[in-house]
Amino acid sequence: xxxxxxxxxxxxxxxxxxxxxxxxxxxxxxxxxxxxxxxxxxxxxxxxxxxxxxxxxxxxxxxxxxxxxxxxxxxxxxxxxxxxxxxxxxxxxxxxxxxxxxxxxxxxxxxxxxxxxxxxxxxxxxxxxxxxxxxxxxxxxxxxxxxxxxxxxxxxxxxxxxxxxxxxxxxxxxxxxxxxxxxxxxxxxxxxxxxxxxxxxxxxxxxxxxxxxxxx
Amino acid sequence: xxxxxxxxxxxxxxxxxxxxxxxxxxxxxxxxxxxxxxxxxxxxxxxxxxxxxxxxxxxxxxxxxxxxxxxxxxxxxxxxxxxxxxxxxxxxxxxxxxxxxxxxxxxxxxxxxxxxxxxxxxxxxxxxxxxxxxxxxxxxxxxxxxxxxxxxxxxxxxxxxxxxxxxxxxxxxxxxxxxxxxxxxxxxxxxxxxxxxxxxxxxxxxxxxxxxxxxxxxxxxxxxxxxxxxxxxxxxxxxxxxxxxxxxxxxxxxxxxxxxxxxxxxxxxxxxxxxxxxxxxxxxxxxxxxxxxxxxxxxxxxxxxxxxxxxxxxxxxxxxxxxxxxxxxxxxxxxxxxxxxxxxxxxxxxxxxxxxxxxxxxxxxxxxxxxxxxxxxxxxxxxxxxxxxxxxxxxxxxxxxxxxxxxxxxxxxxxxxxxxxxxxxxxxxxxxxxxxxxxxxxxxxxxxxxxxxxxxxxxxxxxxxxxxxxxxxxxxxxxxxx
Numbered sequence: 001x002x003x004x005x006x007x008x009x010x011x012x013x014x015x016x017x018x019x020x021x022x023x024x025x026x027x028x029x030x031x032x033x034x035x036x037x038x039x040x041x042x043x044x045x046x047x048x049x050x051x052x053x054x055x056x057x058x059x060x061x062x063x064x065x066x067x068x069x070x071x072x073x074x075x076x077x078x079x080x081x082x083x084x085x086x087x088x089x090x091x092x093x094x095x096x097x098x099x100x101x102x103x104x105x106x107x108x109x110x111x112x113x114x115x116x117x118x119x120x121x122x123x124x125x126x127x128x129x130x131x132x133x134x135x136x137x138x139x140x141x142x143x144x145x146x147x148x149x150x151x152x153x154x155x156x157x158x159x160x161x162x163x164x165x166x167x168x169x170x171x172x173x174x175x176x177x178x179x180x181x182x183x184x185x186x187x188x189x190x191x192x193x194x195x196x197x198x199x200x201x202x203x204x205x206x207x208x209x210x211x212x213x214x215x216x
Numbered sequence: 217x218x219x220x221x222x223x224x225x226x227x228x229x230x231x232x233x234x235x236x237x238x239x240x241x242x243x244x245x246x247x248x249x250x251x252x253x254x255x256x257x258x259x260x261x262x263x264x265x266x267x268x269x270x271x272x273x274x275x276x277x278x279x280x281x282x283x284x285x286x287x288x289x290x291x292x293x294x295x296x297x298x299x300x301x302x303x304x305x306x307x308x309x310x311x312x313x314x315x316x317x318x319x320x321x322x323x324x325x326x327x328x329x330x331x332x333x334x335x336x337x338x339x340x341x342x343x344x345x346x347x348x349x350x351x352x353x354x355x356x357x358x359x360x361x362x363x364x365x366x367x368x369x370x371x372x373x374x375x376x377x378x379x380x381x382x383x384x385x386x387x388x389x390x391x392x393x394x395x396x397x398x399x400x401x402x403x404x405x406x407x408x409x410x411x412x413x414x415x416x417x418x419x420x421x422x423x424x425x426x427x428x429x430x431x432x433x434x435x436x437x438x439x440x441x442x443x444x445x446x447x448x449x450x451x452x453x454x455x456x457x458x459x460x461x462x463x464x465x466x467x468x469x470x471x472x473x474x475x476x477x478x479x480x481x482x483x484x485x486x487x488x489x490x491x492x493x494x495x496x497x498x499x500x501x502x503x504x505x506x507x508x509x510x511x512x513x514x515x516x517x518x519x520x521x522x523x524x525x526x527x528x529x530x531x532x533x534x535x536x537x538x539x540x541x542x543x544x545x546x547x548x549x550x551x552x553x554x555x556x557x558x559x560x561x562x563x564x565x566x567x568x569x570x571x572x573x574x575x576x577x578x579x580x581x582x583x584x585x586x587x588x589x590x591x592x593x594x595x596x597x598x599x600x601x602x603x604x605x606x607x608x609x610x611x612x613x614x615x616x617x618x619x620x621x622x623x624x625x626x627x628x629x630x631x632x633x634x635x636x637x638x639x640x641x642x643x644x645x646x647x648x649x650x651x652x653x654x655x656x657x658x659x660x661x662x663x664x665x666x667x668x669x670x671x672x673x674x675x676x677x678x679x680x681x682x683x684x685x686x687x688x689x690x691x692x693x694x695x696x697x698x
Contacts, residue, residue: 017627019620063626066617106615183644200647 003034007042010075014047017067019074026075036079044079045119048072052115052203069114076117091122093213096138096176097148098126100159105152108182112148112205119206121146132163139167139176146209149195151182160185161193177212181205218553220512226519229460234271236465241268242420246427249473256476267469274468277475283521285439285482287345288409290396291373291674296344298484298557299523303592305548305562305585307337308530309347310379311573315536317664322572324353327367332668333565333573334371339671340582342589343563345375349573358695361385362688365392369684373674377411383428386412388691390436395683404436408482413441414474415488416466418451430470434477441484441525442470447499448491448509456508463489463509464516484558485517486525501530501569502543510547511554523557529564529581536577536657540567545584552592562588579660579667583639590635601629639663 006029013022022044029039051068054060095116099109106128117123124142126134139147147167149160160180167173180190181199190198197212199205221229243265244250250267254260259268284299296304314325333349348364355363361381368376369392380386393410394403403409412433417423422430433440444463446452452459467485474481490506492499500506510528517524528547533539548562563585565578609621616622639659641648648654654662676684 061627061630062617063623063630067620067623067627070620070623184646186646186649200650 003029003032003038006032006034007039007046010039010043011047011050014044014068014071014075015050017051017064017071019067019071022071023074023078026078030078030082036082040076040079040083044072044075048115049203056201056203065111069111073114073117092120092210092215093145094122094124094142095146095148095209096124096126096135096142096144097150098130098135099128099150099152100156100163101129101131102159103151103153103156104128105150105182108152108201109148109150112150112181112199115203115206116148116209119210121206121209132159132166135163136166136170136172139172140170144176145213146177146179148199148205148209149178149180151180151185154184157182157184157189160189160195164194179205179208179212217555218511218550219515220508220554221515225457226515229457229464229516230519232461233464233468234274236420236461237269237274237468238271239268240420240465241266242422242466242469244422244427244469244473245424246422246431248431249427252431252476253473256472258472269469269472273472277468277472278520280475280479280481281471281483281520281522282480283523285484285523286408287375287411287439288406289345289373289375290369290409290676294345294374296375301555303552303556303589304344304558305342305552305589306345306377306558306560307333307340307343307347307578307581308349308561308564308566308570308573310351311349311566311571312351312353313568313572314350315567315572315574317575317661325350325573326354327352327363329573330364330367331371332575333578334368335671335673336565336575336578336664336667337563338372338374338673339667340563340578342582342585343374345377346372347377347560348379349565349578356692356696357381359688359692362388362392362691365389366684366688369396370676370681371673375409375411380412380425380429382425383432386429386432388687392684392687395687396680407436407438410436411439411441411484413443414470415443415445416470418444418446418466418489419462420466420469422470427473430473431477433474433481437478437481439482439484440474441486442467442474443486443488443525443527446489448489448505449494450492450497450499452489454491456505456512459489459491459509460512460516463487463513483522484525485520485522486527486558487513488527489513490527490530499569500532501527502532502539502547504546506530507547507550510551510556510559514551514554514556517557518555524555526551526556526559527561528556528559529561529584530570531564531567531577532569534568534572536567536574536580536660540577541580541584544581545588548585549588549591552588575664576657576660579639579663580656582663583637586638587635596632601633 010025048068055065097113113123113125151157177196179197180195187198197208199208250260253267257273287296289295312325314329330350330352337343337346365378394400397403397406414426444466446459446463448459452462489509490501510526514524528551529544531540531543544564551559564581566573606622606625610619
């Protein structure tokens with residue numbers, strides 16, 4: 001099997017949302033001496049991007065998106081240790097992400113986290129229903145490049161504003177780029193509360209992260 | 217299954233219908249038919265053109281009728297079996313006006329409109345056989361049924377139903393079907409590539425040309441739809457049950473004649489009945505009574521062990537608005553839940569009680585019927601769908617969107633369990649606004665455009681098409697020179 005074939009099979013396993021198969025194929029690829037970076041970019045990421053795009057067009061379901069993400073992650077978990085040894089400088093940046101206070105929605109946020117990770121960001125996921133103090137605390141501790149705030153309900157959107165205001169109060173607002181997202185949010189809302197960027201869906205979240213860091 | 221009538225009440229309607237047939241009788245405006253009835257044991261009054269039909273003759277005829285009907289399609293994958301317990305749907309019939317797709321203005325319908333609507337009917341998977349949604353006004357009336365049939369055949373590979381406006385039309389369309397299937401003898405074997413039908417001029421009367429077509433069908437035994445056209449309050453009693461009695465008597469009379477001239481002719485037993493709006497004096501088909509008549513008549517057809525033919529989903533509204541949506545949805549749903557084997561006008565595309573076709577409404581009708589199909593499918597219960605293991609795997613406070621076995625289970629059943637909209641909106645407001653805040657009408661327009669731009673029906677065999685074209689040209693030349 002040529003390496004082109006193995007990339008194609010990896011891409012398909014991720015696109016079909018099959019974590020077990022992806023894991024098996026990734027191991028095979030490494031045994032055959034395929035470059036882990038290439039396996040990630042030409043196989044796994046290509047597959048997960050395809051899933052993301054088709055989901056965006058309304059051709060796939062959330063289930064497919066999640067399984068695609070899991071498949072990508074299953075492969076990436078095998079590649080990461082090898083890549084770390086080989087390729088130290090690839091990180092695009094560090095992202096801290098979480099769903100704001102009063103909001104327990106996790107799906108969209110998790111997908112964004114996986115997508116960012118697959119693109120080469122280092123992602124720290126705080127979870128859901130996170131109060132503003134906890135976000136600020138973690139920003140101080142981890143010093144991320146990007147802070148992602150997710151809100152899935154109109155009711156909890158003001159909490160995104162609360163976090164930004166607290167960052168300002170603590171005088172660390174300029175230390176981190178803030179991205180907001182979630183179904184009810186809009187670019188206007190992002191501008192109004194002084195966020196650096198807005199991501200309407202998982203695919204645009206990675207684009208927006210690159211943009212605010214000047215890496216697009 | 218929804219039941220409007222109790223078993224006892226069905227029987228009451230049945231016996232009342234028999235009394236009407238024996239005591240009041242039914243008019244057939246056709247000398248030969250009267251003689252045929254008389255020879256079979258009915259009492260014929262030639263002066264009044266009336267036959268009184270005894271119970272034993274009705275029973276004899278009912279015993280000849282098969283319990284299932286197969287309709288053949290140009291592409292055999294679209295062959296349809298009616299009476300297998302499933303509900304089937306089709307489109308609307310015969311609009312002579314159209315809301316122009318570009319200007320939105322009401323205008324006379326054209327052959328081009330018929331072509332467009334037929335291509336859409338070919339595309340929509342829930343239109344299981346195709347009626348001419350349009351009766352075009354740019355073709356002379358004396359030959360229009362031949363042009364209509366040709367246009368149906370060219371633009372749809374499903375079973376195509378037509379209406380015969382005259383006995384000559386009937387004969388010509390049989391000739392065309394013979395060309396389609398490969399000759400006279402083939403057609404006798406495959407006459408179900410066509411279907412015929414009889415409806416009343418109520419109360420209790422069949423016109424001359426309808427009767428002539430019943431007699432002519434004795435040669436072919438094509439599947440026949442029989443449907444009373446009674447209007448409660450005007451050409452039938454105002455009470456729904458009384459109208460059901462009269463409808464059933466009218467239908468049984470035609471059924472007897474079909475079976476005398478062609479024993480074993482498959483019958484689809486039904487209704488195009490409704491009620492009159494007694495304030496305006498015009499028929500209403502978007503009424504709840506129309507739905508009730510359909511649902512109740514399903515039970516009567518099934519009492520006789522015949523598949524049902526319904527006319528539910530017609531819209532009285534003049535525009536594709538909220539009224540249009542609820543009129544269509546309610547009556548199709550009611551009839552489908554009652555188990556109506558075949559619902560004509562279900563995937564509806566016409567406004568103004570059958571007069572004005574509307575492109576967008578067709579896409580909306582498609583969406584409505586897909587929702588109804590999901591409801592009719594009901595809730596399946598198996599060990600696998602009960603999902604005990606999956607519920608255990610996910611446990612308390614877990615998520616079916618995280619647990620891998622649950623994700624797989626979802627994937628397996630998603631399309632079977634959860635209806636997927638084609639044009640309805642379920643987006644969060646922000647995304648909906650970003651995409652232009654589109655209404656159902658705008659979504660429907662886009663769907664129509666997409667279909668008309670991309671859908672290519674399976675073409676007719678070149679030689680068959682040329683012969684059909686030549687036949688229709690010849691008929692037109694002859695008819696129009698006379």
